[in-house]
Amino acid sequence: MLYNFFSDNFEYDECVSKGSCSIPPSISALQEVIVICLRQLAYYILQLENFGQDCSVESNIIIEALSTVISSTDYNDEQLLNMVSKVYYHVITSRQRYINLCGENNVTSKELKSSLIITPQMNLSQIMSLGEKAFLTKYKKTPRLQKNMADILLAVAKSVAVNVAKLMDYSCEVKEYVRKILTALELLNHSRASLEKLKNNIKTLAELDKKLIGELATAQNKYFGAVCLSEVSLSTTKGKAILVSGESLLDLNNVLEAVKGKDIDVYTHDELIVAHTFEKFKSYENLKGHYGTCSGNCVFDFATFPGAILLTRNSNVNTEYLYRGRLFTTSSVLPKGVVPVKNQDYSALIKSAENAKGFAKGREFPAEVVGYDADEFDELCKNLSSKFSSGEIERLIIVGPTIQTYSQDGYFEKLMKLAGKKDYVISFSYSLPKDNCTYINLASSLPMIYPLLNKLFKNIPIDSEKIAFFITKCDVTALSHMIALKNLGVKNIFFSNCQPKINPSITSTLSSIYGIKLISIPEDDINFVP
Numbered sequence: 001m002l003y004n005f006f007s008d009n010f011e012y013d014e015c016v017s018k019g020s021c022s023i024p025p026s027i028s029a030l031q032e033v034i035v036i037c038l039r040q041l042a043y044y045i046l047q048l049e050n051f052g053q054d055c056s057v058e059s060n061i062i063i064e065a066l067s068t069v070i071s072s073t074d075y076n077d078e079q080l081l082n083m084v085s086k087v088y089y090h091v092i093t094s095r096q097r098y099i100n101l102c103g104e105n106n107v108t109s110k111e112l113k114s115s116l117i118i119t120p121q122m123n124l125s126q127i128m129s130l131g132e133k134a135f136l137t138k139y140k141k142t143p144r145l146q147k148n149m150a151d152i153l154l155a156v157a158k159s160v161a162v163n164v165a166k167l168m169d170y171s172c173e174v175k176e177y178v179r180k181i182l183t184a185l186e187l188l189n190h191s192r193a194s195l196e197k198l199k200n201n202i203k204t205l206a207e208l209d210k211k212l213i214g215e216l217a218t219a220q221n222k223y224f225g226a227v228c229l230s231e232v233s234l235s236t237t238k239g240k241a242i243l244v245s246g247e248s249l250l251d252l253n254n255v256l257e258a259v260k261g262k263d264i265d266v267y268t269h270d271e272l273i274v275a276h277t278f279e280k281f282k283s284y285e286n287l288k289g290h291y292g293t294c295s296g297n298c299v300f301d302f303a304t305f306p307g308a309i310l311l312t313r314n315s316n317v318n319t320e321y322l323y324r325g326r327l328f329t330t331s332s333v334l335p336k337g338v339v340p341v342k343n344q345d346y347s348a349l350i351k352s353a354e355n356a357k358g359f360a361k362g363r364e365f366p367a368e369v370v371g372y373d374a375d376e377f378d379e380l381c382k383n384l385s386s387k388f389s390s391g392e393i394e395r396l397i398i399v400g401p402t403i404q405t406y407s408q409d410g411y412f413e414k415l416m417k418l419a420g421k422k423d424y425v426i427s428f429s430y431s432l433p434k435d436n437c438t439y440i441n442l443a444s445s446l447p448m449i450y451p452l453l454n455k456l457f458k459n460i461p462i463d464s465e466k467i468a469f470f471i472t473k474c475d476v477t478a479l480s481h482m483i484a485l486k487n488l489g490v491k492n493i494f495f496s497n498c499q500p501k502i503n504p505s506i507t508s509t510l511s512s513i514y515g516i517k518l519i520s521i522p523e524d525d526i527n528f529v530p
Contacts, residue, residue, distance in 0.1 A: 029131030030080040034069065035154065035188075036116050036134055037087040038062055042185035043112050044094035051101045058090050059178050062185070063168075066161035068333045079333065081124055088118050112189060142191050148509040149198040150188055152479055156205045157184045159480035163212040169250050169313065170219040180208055199513070206483040210450070217447040224249060225279030227448060229373045232276040233289030234365040237265060240358040242349065243291055243305045245269035246312030247445075249278070251330050255310060256284040258346040264353050267291035269301060271443045272312070277371030290368070302327070306359055308352035311338065326352055370441045377452060380438060384424060385459040388466075394422040395529055396460070396467045398453070401444040402429035408472070415470075415522040423526075426456070429472075444473065446481070463489030468528045470519065474498035479510070486514050492528045494519045 041062060045055040069083050095111065102109035116130055138147060164177045184201045187193050221227070242264055244252045252275055256266055265288040268275055273290045275281045292301030302309055311329040327338045328349045334340055339348060387393040397419060399412060409430075416432045419425050424436050428449060431439035442448045460467075469490060471482050479502075482493050493516045498507070510516040519525060 027080065029128040029135065030084060031069070032131040032135045033084050033116065033118075033127060034065060034080065034087060036114070036131075037084065037091050038065055039185040039188045040112055040114060040116075041087060041091045041094060042182040043189055044091065044098050046182055046186055047098045047110075048094060048101070051098075051105070053097070053101070055094070058094055059182065061087060061090055062181065063161050063164055063178065064332055066158050066181070067165040068331065079336070081127065083333070084118070084127060138191070144505065145509065146191075146193070146195060146198065148503075148506050149195055149202070149513070150193070151503070151506055152483075152509065153184055153198055153202050153205070154188065155476060156202055156209065156480040156483065157181050159477040160205050160209045160212065162476060163209060163216060165313075166247075167212060167216055167219065169248065170216075170223065172215060172219060177208055177212060180205060202483060203487055206480050207487055209477075209480045210484040213446050213450045214454075217451050220249060220278070220447055224253070224275075224281065226374070227277045227371050228279070229369065229371045230277045230282075231367045232273060232370050233367050234291075235289060235363060235367075236267070236291065236359050237288060237362040238359050239263065239265050240353050240356065241265045241267060241288075241305070241307035242353045243267050243269050243302075243307060243309045244272055244312060245302075245309060247271045248312035248330070249275055251310065251312035253280070254344050255346055255349070256281070256286055258344075259286050259350060260284075262286070262350065264350065267305075271445060273368070273370055274443050274445045274448060277442075277448075307356045308349050310341065310346075310349055311335075326356065328352070368441070370443070372440050372442070372452070377440075377455065381455050381458070384456070387424075388460050392422070393424045394466060395419075395424070396464075397423060397425045397526075398467070398469045399425065399427040399429055400469070400471050400473065401442065401449070402472050411519070411522055412470075415526055418522055418526045446477070463491065465491045466529050468492035468494065468525075470494045470525075472496045472519070474501045478502075479506075482510070482516055483514060486516070491515075493517065494525055494528075 164174045266286045268290045313330045329338050330341045412430045
């Protein structure tokens with residue numbers, strides 16, 4: 001789950017090569033304004049709901065903003081300004097609705113005090129100035145620990161919003177989750193909120209996030225069938241083609257339905273490699289295989305793909321804005337130059353693929369094994385449980401999915417080689433031919449990984465000091481998953497040094513409050529239990 005584990009080793013990480021990991025001051029300022037607007041909107045939504053008002057439109061705007069714009073830096077000033085205007089409009093209208101209802105019901109209104117006032121006459125630089133001022137005020141007036149805990153709470157709220165947005169695609173009920181997000185955002189209106197309140201809200205949201213992932217797993221299996229061990233072709237064939245990138249299995253399914261009977265091949269990209277493990281996707285003749293060698297939204301793959309490209313919903317992708325006319329998306333927030341796909345109308349995507357040159361000839365590459373055999377994994381769990389109980393296995397190491405770099409490859413190769421005869425390693429990222437190592441390739445699909453972990457720890461005490469988790473992905477979901485594991489009692493969690501994506505001060509707080517350790521060197525980390 002990692003782009004890097006040392007900040008100076010991002011060999012294949014585009015966000016660093018493009019300079020997008022270090023958030024530009026203008027983007028940071030506008031994001032600060034959006035966060036202030038969102039927490040104010042959350043306050044008025046909660047007040048309106050106390051009057052029995054329907055605020056589903058406003059709640060959806062909060063989910064959209066948290067799960068897209070606030071969770072990514074791949075948006076320009078204009079796009080963020082549009083989101084500021086949209087959210088602030090609903091803050092003003094919701095506030096007025098609340099005041100009117102208080103008057104109608106003879107209740108004293110309790111309006112939220114705010115120094116953030118945006119007028120239609122303000123230009124972009126003036127709004128950014130408001131954001132910069134609010135940002136500096138937060139740092140100067142709020143104690144560091146409280147500020148860091150508030151930032152962690154916001155990060156966990158973002159993760160929950162991302163998964164809520166995904167679950168909404170499956171038409172599942174999400175009111176419980178949305179309400180908790182609103183409550184957390186409202187707490188952020190109070191700069192002096194106690195550490196205990198912040199920590200309790202973080203715990204609640206992290207537990208909900210884990211529950212959400214379980215519901216996503218259930219929804220995926222319901223729609224697409226059981227998962228099996230599959231050999232996925234990485235080769236290409238001559239002809240017109242569409243590349244589907246991101247995470248949304250539903251979008252991939254819709255594209256495959258749209259191209260039925262057409263002479264267009266479809267290839268998956270990035271985390272959608274896991275689609276090939278589901279029963280339903282095996283029935284589509286147009287689905288030829290997986291394309292690309294890069295993970296993490298690799299622009300190089302987009303540049304070399306000779307067809308149309310779809311960026312699926314709820315996936316944070318990097319685009320260079322260089323491929324206008326070939327890049328499409330089903331997301332509600334559009335990167336500049338990317339063509340929107342609405343109401344499942346893929347006609348423009350298909351036409352673009354037909355007009356593109358396509359593959360002039362195919363190329364052969366070795367296939368990749370993805371997925372797992374359910375019976376074999378059940379047997380592994382039984383054996384591990386028995387051996388762990390008897391002491392035959394003394395330590396269990398779980399290595400999360402990752403995006404490789406040279407340094408990280410070397411770290412985990414050495415860590416796994418250092419694992420002794422009484423250690424056992426289950427890795428979702430690295431394969432090592434050792435009897436005490438099992439590799440399960442599920443890309444970074446948490447709805448597929450979590451059910452396996454639930455099975456594994458059904459009869460193994462997850463709170464044992466002899467178990468260690470290595471969480472290495474530096475994204476919006478990482479903090480939530482680590483805290484969820486801590487809530488379960490996990491003693492040893494190792495986390496990557498995620499600079500510049502995660503402030504070192506946040507990492508320090510994770511260590512002091514939750515006991516989460518930074519990955520250091522394999523020789524030291526393998527000795528988490530002497």
